[in-house]
Amino acid sequence: MLHDRLAEDLYGAIAAIPLLDPHSHINPLQPASRTLDDILGYHYYTELAHSAGMDQTPLGPEVEPRERVRAILRHMDRFDNTAQYSWFVEIAHEFFGFAGDRVTAGDCDALWDRAAERMAQPDWEDQVLRLSGVEQIFLTNDFDDPLTGFDTKRYVPCLRTDELVFHLHRPEVRQRLAKATGVEVTNPTLLRQAVAALFEHFTGRGAKACAISLPPTFAPVQVDPVSAEAAYKEWVAHGTATAPPNSAQAMVACDVFWTLAEHCRTFKLPFDLMIGVNRRVYWRGVYQGQDLFDQRTSLIQFAELFNSFPEVTFPLSVLSSGQNQELVSYSWIFPNVVTNGHWWYSNIPAYIENDLRARLQAVPKTKQIGYYSDAYKLEFILPKYNMYRRLLACVLADDYVRPGLCSLTQAVDLARLLLRENARHIFNV
């Protein structure tokens, strides 16, 4: 696919590096797709089809999955220019033997049947992993996930904490927390007990990271004990019928967040921060297709955190190239800040290329986690990583090998750090 011989050679060597995928939403009990609906049900396709004019009827639970796929394919010629479309074509080529140049609604039945046949093979999961060259995949686990029934060496647990920080006022979240930890949280001390119990459980089951996504306005600070105590009181007294007052809620959110960082320190877990997403901006949108970012955010909001926890490594994901320039500078200066992947709206070639070049030129190479799939199904690891590896090959060719800054072998060694070794070291796997 690359028209530059040097980049092609680099790509070949890079593609042979076994992957550690340090962030995904894979369900380890059902990691691979069972039908084409699992592939095209990925929010990238439902949201693009909807954005391009598809109403949401085909997405209803009562719709026959094959018909849902047909509806999405029927709209695909409106977004066959996108990177997301090219992922799908690559999946069709690599996994289902599709030979055409473009996938259209006319291909629906043949592709559905072919996919169903392949996916029904008992070793489909292993086939996909082998073809994708991936050895370990990090998960995104709810805090009350039992973490049982799967190989935690292959599917590495990761404690996702958005609900604890932002939704602890919801009765069902507190009930789930009580059930998971045996602690009814009504004050800062009990919160710490509950969080400790979660970290015990997760690290006991092989968890290697704590993670959270944050809105652009979030600026964590340490809450003093007296204020924290008062905020929890107000919060508890408020009952559960409606959301508590904003000020108490914000203070509790800060306290929970800070407590998580403290436990990352104690339990020696990196704390993945995914910074900048506003939830439900397009509230009429499809499932998982409602969130957007606000470019007006700054890592300065995290300065106190980074200074307070020098022992905790913070792999940072950001959503814009403006924010990436801050990230480059922060990870160049702060020993405990590392760059992490190309997240969501930044995960298209135009932004990856610029963001990647800047990171390579300014951040110590040992502090860069190159990429993660963010996938919900195993089949997406291959096309997403291929997109990244092609860009990486081109950047290494143009910025390093051709100007004589390093040899081809050294460039591949650099790629190995980004794709595997740094993540192994940082997450201690």
Place this chain on the structure above:
Amino acid sequence: MLHDRLAEDLYGAIAAIPLLDPHSHINPLQPASRTLDDILGYHYYTELAHSAGMDQTPLGPEVEPRERVRAILRHMDRFDNTAQYSWFVEIAHEFFGFAGDRVTAGDCDALWDRAAERMAQPDWEDQVLRLSGVEQIFLTNDFDDPLTGFDTKRYVPCLRTDELVFHLHRPEVRQRLAKATGVEVTNPTLLRQAVAALFEHFTGRGAKACAISLPPTFAPVQVDPVSAEAAYKEWVAHGTATAPPNSAQAMVACDVFWTLAEHCRTFKLPFDLMIGVNRRVYWRGVYQGQDLFDQRTSLIQFAELFNSFPEVTFPLSVLSSGQNQELVSYSWIFPNVVTNGHWWYSNIPAYIENDLRARLQAVPKTKQIGYYSDAYKLEFILPKYNMYRRLLACVLADDYVRPGLCSLTQAVDLARLLLRENARHIFNV
């Protein structure tokens, strides 16, 4: 001009696509230039000459136009590196048969005479349109424009509404509105009557869009009727001697804006939003050379609007690449948000190229209006579109055809959507 054979071939094919120019400031009663002064009086040249050291004396109304042109040409060697300069050279080549590489003050008289001769030809307007390959051009019409005396199929009216939203407190604006609609606006109900009358008039004369430019801080919300009523009252009671209190004025501005969106829904007109310009920042500057942007703005300010009017299409123009990344994501998610051109300070190759690549990779191809000229005189359509088409050809060559993502024919089809078909569809022409 392109040194890449594939890009050159693409450019050739793309340049043959008839254009629909969806935004300009052309005066349909005098669309082409009459003298070289009309060309070099464009604010891009007066502001660059002034910025590069020319005082404003040559711009005075008493100065002989030919001498004004000479003064600007005399300063041009200070900005002959700019994209704007290259537009002028291309105009001189294409329209006036200029054969040199650079235009200097020494060329003034010859060029003036040659231009005058050409422009005096009775079919000059048609010649320019034919040479430029443009079929339809959208206008920017004051709300009280009679819209008579021209072919509204060729020059498509567009209701520009900045004055209604931001300057309705000015007596002369209210008088003009009263004259145009027969309604003296003193409350929200009368405002709606006046706006309805404007939409009747405009759509009756073939208008295909409503448009407005907005300062970076503007964040429209729906004003409740009681507050709106009170704001108009305060506003009217205040009299006309000075500007009304900010709070009342801001509320009226929101109410007018929201009313325009409601009428776009009723009359099925897209609402062009041009986001981010602060007016009169350099208040000593030349005419139309005083405005600048503030990068700190976000499309989140329009989330309520986009959610409230799913039936209205919003073609969005932005002023920075940071804002373009938001625009890419917003038009990827919101069905009613589409990308629109490369506006003003973003309209130079370095920014167009990056912004264009990102849009192509992430926004459904049917939701992208590639370019508009923003021209005040017809002669600028050609060089501005050529700049864009060259970049488009290079991006299509590098990102689509060469990596095998599409054929040359498919790439040209994609260009056709951007240059013509999407605008026809979105604006219903």
Place this chain on the structure above:
Amino acid sequence: MLHDRLAEDLYGAIAAIPLLDPHSHINPLQPASRTLDDILGYHYYTELAHSAGMDQTPLGPEVEPRERVRAILRHMDRFDNTAQYSWFVEIAHEFFGFAGDRVTAGDCDALWDRAAERMAQPDWEDQVLRLSGVEQIFLTNDFDDPLTGFDTKRYVPCLRTDELVFHLHRPEVRQRLAKATGVEVTNPTLLRQAVAALFEHFTGRGAKACAISLPPTFAPVQVDPVSAEAAYKEWVAHGTATAPPNSAQAMVACDVFWTLAEHCRTFKLPFDLMIGVNRRVYWRGVYQGQDLFDQRTSLIQFAELFNSFPEVTFPLSVLSSGQNQELVSYSWIFPNVVTNGHWWYSNIPAYIENDLRARLQAVPKTKQIGYYSDAYKLEFILPKYNMYRRLLACVLADDYVRPGLCSLTQAVDLARLLLRENARHIFNV
């Protein structure tokens, strides 16, 4: 180093242009390095080594310099991907005859000895200047610098004013000011007397610029005399034990800043503004490795300043590409705003290239100061300028010569403006 023949030819011609380096931190009494410790003590190396895992022990004053160098070299293979590393390799090649591809800890002793030998040569300073092709270098002088003991034609003084604007409340700063000027500043009038004395002293010793770095929130306004008087009073009454109240301090800072601008006007000095740095963000960091930027800043904060001082030229340095886009537009519109170099976190190829392209395409060529070294030691001028010149050669080749917009000679003339002539003209040297 460039694989493109045209760019290589351009680079050769550009590299022959004698340089005027319009901003450095060179100590004119000790301009060149004396040991390799002077080279690797540059904060870029200490902060990158620390960021990559080196504790700060080797940086202590009691550590043997050669051992400090060894410690940094030992960590260098963790950041040998960075632009900063490549500067060091180029220094080793060009100045110390190092022949290897990579510098490792194993090279420490040989390199130390070789460097010591070269640096001990009595004409080392002249050798470095000659090899670097630099004729004049601007300094960064404390306001109470006697400016004696060096050739002010070669090392051009520049009045640095951060302390006056932001730290005048500190007793030691006021004492130094009193000592330097004979004026004890307790009110706006005395401040003006003191500032006038500084400008007299500096311009009398050949100073060609006034300069300051500013935090992202700083928005200068003219303080009315009554408020200024009151603020100074509160400020003086407060004593010196602790910082004065924020409001008084902010008002005094504005008044001092405005006074500096007034004296720039009177003394015809450009006022270099370096915009956007927050100090001590990573307060545990190494010396000079603690500062970071906040992307959320806008040049609109300086609109009143630019409008109020049309006679003063403001060379502007910014820290992000987002801010660069504003800078491009501001220097395109405001006659007294010019672009200045690629500062600090923006000074890596990925950002220089994009920022440079945009400036070349939109800002009059006479208003661009291409680059400055920001160096603390002479040896860094060569590799930093070479990085810039390579990028400049590539951009001129791709954006100007190859598309036929100008000849190779014209492109080199353009480079000469950026590297030498514009600075000579703007700073009147």
